[in-house]
């Protein structure tokens with residue numbers, strides 16, 4: 001990739017990442033040394049990591065709109081976790097156009113030999129009493145929960161406004177004196193993250209955390225944190241936004257978008273993502289994986305003789321039966337109509353064949369009060385070295401086709 005070779009001359013770690021698979025398409029030399037073999041997902045979800053969104057793909061609208069997106073990634077240096085703020089933008093040209101460019105906001109030297117420099121102060125409330133009074137009123141009466149934190153004093157909370165005392169459920173005098181790590185689910189590991197937050201550029205997207213309230217309940221929050229100077233002390237003002245309900249709704253919508261409404265199984269869209277990830281995993285770890293494509297035999301007859309609703313009930317029962325025979329690591333989806341696709345992420349062909357035969361016998365033995373017995377035909381393939389997704393799916397499809405032609409209720413390998 002000669003175009004990107006020049007990035008190796010930089011002392012700033014740089015990655016080019018596919019937003020869909022979170023695979024690093026390129027990492028410059030200093031980034032490669034820093035990562036020490038860890039993948040992008042590992043760096044994004046390490047013990048000190050903080051980010052506005054869980055999935056890189058969710059940034060697409062923000063990076064397209066050229067919004068400031070920053071994350072904090074976790075690296076291991078000499079057996080210790082260290083945090084590094086990174087800026088994310090979208091590559092608009094070159095062979096990886098559309099991918100996400102990740103630039104560390106500290107040089108690799110600083111990372112390898114010490115802590116990134118502390119951030120500059122972005123705002124400095126006036127010190128005369130009048131101005132100070134104005135800021136105090138703004139702080140106290142704001143309807144958003146706000147915390148004034150001293151990052152240098154073990155993350156101590158110096159003050160909390162009324163909205164914060166209401167939200168967290170601590171009286172002000174109890175609150176002022178607690179530490180950020182006492183309310184953040186991440187515990188004390190939040191301290192270096194806070195240092196990193198202090199060095200972030202202004203106007204960035206808020207970072208997501210889980211905070212614990214006085215009654216012990218957990219809330220998803222986004223925090224807008226920025227440095228302020230008060231009486232010569234470098235403090236941090238943190239505005240807290242409760243996003244628990246949005247997160248819950250988002251999770252439900254995401255689940256709904258990935259599930260088949262009839263059977264509750266994963267849908268084809270989810271399976272495609274899983275397959276892409278399996279291909280990446282295969283490249284990295286060289287583990288074998290297999291696919292089983294199965295299809296109900298003469299299903300049209302069930303519909304024609306018993307009605308479409310009975311056919312639906314049959315598909316639901318079949319889905320439950322199949323799911324009950326799988327391991328947690330397996331992924332089963334409704335691939336279409338009366339076709340189901342099964343991904344066995346760490347199986348060789350012989351064990352996939354054994355499972356297929358077990359499924360064949362189990363389905364043939366299924367009984368329902370008012371429904372006929374059914375059988376299934378199956379194609380089984382193991383991914384070949386270097387094989388594309390398209391070729392893999394075509395092979396399993398062809399194997400199923402052969403199973404149908406071999407008389408149905410059989411398993412054929414491709």
Ligand SMILES: Nc1nc2c(ncn2[C@@H]2O[C@H](COP(=O)(O)OP(=O)(O)OP(=O)(O)O)[C@@H](O)[C@H]2O)c(=O)[nH]1
Pocket residue numbers: 262295296297298299300301303307308309310311312315336337338404408
């Ligand atoms: N009840 C119900 N039927 C469906 C659904 N999706 C697809 N089908 C039916 O599945 C049947 C598939 O028929 P065919 O493709 O001819 O296959 P088949 O009858 O299973 O025969 P072989 O696959 O060749 O063994 C059609 O009658 C579709 O209407 C569904 O969601 N519910």
